[in-house]
Amino acid sequence: MKHIEIYDTTLRDGTQAEDINLSTEDKIKIALKLDELGVRYIEGGWPGSNPVDRSFFSDIENYALKTARIAAFGSTHHPNFQAQEDPNLRAIIESGVSTATIFGKSWDVHVKEALRVTEQRNLEIVHDSVAYLRQKLSEVLFDAEHFFDGFKANPDYALAVLRQAYAAGARVLVLCDTNGGSLPSEVATITASVRKALPDAALGIHAHNDCELAVANSIAAVQSGATHIQGTMNGVGERCGNANLCSIIPTLEQKFARTYQCLPEGRLPQLTRISHFVSEVANVQPFSRQPFVGRSAFAHKGGIHASAVNRMASLYEHMDPEEVGNRQRVLLTELAGRSNIVSIARRFGFHLDKDEPVVKGLLKELKDNASLGYDYAAAEASVELLLFKKLARRGVRQFFRLINFRVIESKQGRDAEPMSEATVMVEVEGVEEHTAASGRGPVNALDNALRKALSGFYPRLNEMRLLDFKVRVLNGSKRSDGGTASVVRVLIESGDQHSRWVTVGVSFNIIEASWQALVDSITYKLYKDEGEQRAKLG
Known part of the structure; x- marks a missing residue:
């Protein structure tokens, strides 16, 4: 099995996203979870650029990481300095890390227009920067900025840059698709060319997602010889984001017949939980349709699909969701069939036949409510209460x-x-x-x-908090007096220290719709706690 190094840059490149802002405390929390997941490198930031990154490198020394190494990021030295005089390189050394990643220009037009130096001077800058850091640190990784664009424009010069970094002691040469415009076929061909030109060098890939191809490009690079992947959790990053590690890791580990290993054995089932944790700390809503780890990744809405997965999940699922710590969800909506109800009831311990009268009755009630505006696909707690009211021997008592x-x-x-x-x-x-x-x-x-x-x-209600409140105005309807009224749907997300749940209410009156959702939310908390208490008592 071929080992692939996972280099997470959520704490640095991920924070370039316009809606991501992390404090030092946030970065520490995420770094500890990434170490728990088992990534090989965690890029903590650019110590020469801002106080948050500087304090992160100071604070992370107080924690004993089990798997990951902390890397500091920076650039090659300024053209007006020698490497040993450059303040950014000194800041990397003073951060206390043993691993540094620096980027340098590999596209000749950037050398001329951005750095405004000669091509030869740029080669000296790359060599001297890597060599200086290599004298002070255990390892140096070199990010060849704009490498694929540079190779397409001038392959000899792009390779010359890599050779200088490698000769100076760079352990990994990372090929960067900085503008995110390369195609997988191009990445595969160019990576293979570099592999042939530098057969002994370790190659990496750093892809951006401007064409929605960062994951595909990263996998193409691996298939052509790269053994190091840089990306972020949930694909966050500048512009359209970075390569999404939450897609790359399971694709490589699950889709290539165990050819590649990205994480230590047994860590992959933690992926969904840690993906959601990173979103929570970053204060962004998780993307429900994200592959592998999204809430909808293994969700089935149509009755035909639900019927099929009841018989054999693989008929409509490309893998077992538990492999990445996710779960199958069968939804109750206006598109549901009796198989949806049978599947959901089974999850709660009720084994029903789809021809039983109670199933037909539940389906009718569901579709009647859906026609009024209830969204049971989003409000799974309300679904659970509905099922237990109909199916449980004692039902859900009126608290x-x-x-x-x-x-x-x-x-x-x-x-x-x-x-x-x-x-x-x-x-x-x-x-x-x-x-x-x-x-x-x-x-x-x-x-x-x-x-x-x-x-x-019920004292345990003090543990509960209202997390989110969403209102949607549905289609208006004619009133008996000739006027019009809009139906309002309210979704309320609540949570305690153990879990989160969503409930729904629908009415012409927003306060009444909110009351319905609140009552379901509190009832669900009480019902959940009562079930836990009964389980403890045996």
Whole structure:
């Protein structure tokens, strides 16, 4: 089996994305998870460029990494300096790392127009920068910037740059598709040419995704002799992003008959969890349709598909989702058939035949609700509650009963923030509770008031928090008085320290739709906790 080095640059190149901003603490958290995943290198940043990166290299020394090496990034020395005088190279050395990655120009037009030096001077800069760092550090990796464009324009010069870096002691020569415009066939051919010209050098690939080809280009480079891949978690990065390691790693490990190994044995099932962790720390919504690790990667909506995967998952799945830590999801929507319900019920321990009356009844109720605007594909907690109400022997008990609620919105003065206040009266096991709470908006106020009313009876509700709130206005409909009204769908995402769940409500009234989703969300938390308690008691 051929070992492929995975070099993660999420903490440096990934932060070039316009919606990604990481503090030092964020970078430490992600680095520890990447080490847990088993990547070979973690590029911490450019120590000469900003205080966050400098403090990262200082702080990461307090942690004992088990798998990964920390690499510092920088450029070849400034044309006006000698290598030993260059402040950026000195900053790399002072960062305390044993591995450095520096980039240099390999496209002759960049040498002339960007650096504004002669081609010979650029070769000296590349050689001297690598050689100086190699004297001070254990290893140096050289990123040949714009290599594929440079090779297409002037292959002799592009190879000359690589030869200077290699002669100076660079352990890996990384071929960069910096503009992201190369095709897999070009990458394969050029990488093979470099492999032939420098048969003893270790080659790497650093691809950008401007043509949606960064993953394909990285795999093409490996097939042509590269043994080192640079990329980011979830493909984040400048412009359209970098090569997505969450796609590259499972493709190489799963699709080539165990020809390549990217991670230590047994680490691949952690990929989905760590992918989502990185998104959480970066405060970005995970891309649901991302291959392998996305929430929809193994989701089945149509009844025909659900029927097929019930018999044999491989009929509509290219691999076992558990190999990457994901799971199969069968959705309940207006397109569902009885097989969808049978599949979901099986996941919760109910073994049904699709011809049973309860299945037909559930399907009718589902489709009736879908016609009203309920989105059960997104709101799986509401689906679970619906199934248990129909299928469980004891059902989902009524943890509380609404007596009434009221929401008041007020604003005093043009520049003052609006105030939201909600009062809620509920009954729990014959005891009435009447509370009020304020919040940032009517839904937050309702959530605060309802949980305040119930927390004395159910203390674990204090663990719960409202994470996201989405409203969609559906198609308008005619009213009996001749006017029109819009149906509103509300999706609420809630969570505790263990999990997250989404519930749905639909109404002409946004507060009523929000109330429906809130009630389902709190009921789901209570029902989930009760199930865990029963499991502990045996």
